[in-house]
Amino acid sequence: MAYKPPHARAHRVYKPGKRHMELMPSLSRSSGLDKDGDALRDRAVQEEYRAFIEGKVNEHWKRHPHGASGRDVDATKHRQEEQENILILFRKLREGLLATDRKDAFAVEVYETSLHLSILFRSDKQTTSILSHLLPHLYLARPEVPEFTHGALSTTLLSLFHHLLLGYPSQTRFHEHLHSLPRTFLPRDGAAYRWLAHLTHCLRTSNYAKLQELTDRGAFERFFEASTEASGGRGAPVRTGDHSDKPEGARQRAGPYNLALEAMYTLVEGVRAKARATVWLIMRSAYRELHCLPPPVNSSKTGAEEPSPTSEWLARSLALHSLGSTAADVNEMMQMVDEWLAQKCDQGEVKRKEGAEGRWIVCKVAVKV
Template structure:
């Protein structure tokens, strides 16, 4: 699949302007050649100060594709340019930008708060469900409330913000917006996981994941948000997480008891 013929040097890629972006292949989405944003179009729009429906289409498509393919370089190039289009940018684009700021600046939230405060009152108005959701997500991160964060970043908590959600034949734009929001939320979940793990290691002495203790597995997978919210993301079981971190000396199996893990406290 080749979406755009080339990318300009002003698009946030390499200096020669024609280098292909580095895609995150962990989503299983990277074809041989994928260009994430219409850079030449954005360059022309920027130089001409053009602001119309076509401009909005270019920027939002760029944003959605960069999010879906987890191109942080592209997101960092596109998101700062959205404020100039405030009168037209969709709620979905603003939400994706805000989640990106939480991820990119994690654990700091200063840039996120500045971006949120600069939004005109007509976008994400106080009291709106979308604003309540994004501010609750940021609060759960600040307070290290990993259980609340897991609930807020489950698809049930944010999928209804997507226009056309539940439509058996959604438009291409609605589908892209949904995938993009899922992708940036998934990135934020991955970014916060290590902090949650540190808290759990200092709070518990051992975990039982043997047969008959399914609730422990489920609880760990929820707290560590090991299940992807993106259809192209990767899932991990509690056992896989523990086995992987046993190599780092974070946990060790209890001798003689399969599925029982001793927590090695951080020094």
């Protein structure tokens, strides 16, 4: 039987039943108010509380299988409230781990899952707070277990992209964080480091011709697969999300479900969106018109439909292809570009050229519609 402090053995949170976990007091907010507020100092209670949170997360995915999608304001508000509550539960648990100086596999799993969910739920403050405790301290706490260091690769990449996204277009935060980490976490002669170096150079130089290629899922997925295999032996008690209840986009992506990889998709999409805005500004300053008509069918040797060279260029340069899909066919690509230009038309940044189908006039100064 797990040890219980004498004054807390009769506390309701120690009694069997899930409903009592709802009453778990926070260590940081119960001091002086709740004499039994230190229940989360007990290791057995910490593990029971982790299983309780897991149930909450799985229920959330069942109710909101499409993540951030949807236009119902009330449903979106309810979803966000649920996500905030889940992050609060994890924060309570981390307080207990910090108070007991717990640095085993269980603690690493709790911090990693907290990190992944904070990214998926787009809580930048939580992400920054979690990273300050997780990297590099928890991974270096047990140097005799090599997979702890090897398993830090996915967390390292997530942390670097988090700082790259928050600081964009400046990369100062990114480089400061990179230099603060042990080189064993991201070897300078490794493929992951070379990919990051190429991507950050692309962003600095506005080399939008390489944007799609360097932010495609195939460019980084293998690093998360290798990290998962390396850390798989840690014996983490539970992993958030199973094959039936996955967050947005997980079902459309190949391979086994990986929460860290889903978090990386979210960050990469965020970097893409910011880079896309920069690329679009460059395009607006450089071009007066965009011609998005496909070439005549009879001009093709095969007779098959071909995309407009301009549409193909726009789709690649603006990285419009979704991370969760394979290469789009001609119709999908044309539709993506049309939707993008229609959105910019609504914002007054382009307008359709009268009497010329597929031609758009670029407005140097946005025109109010």
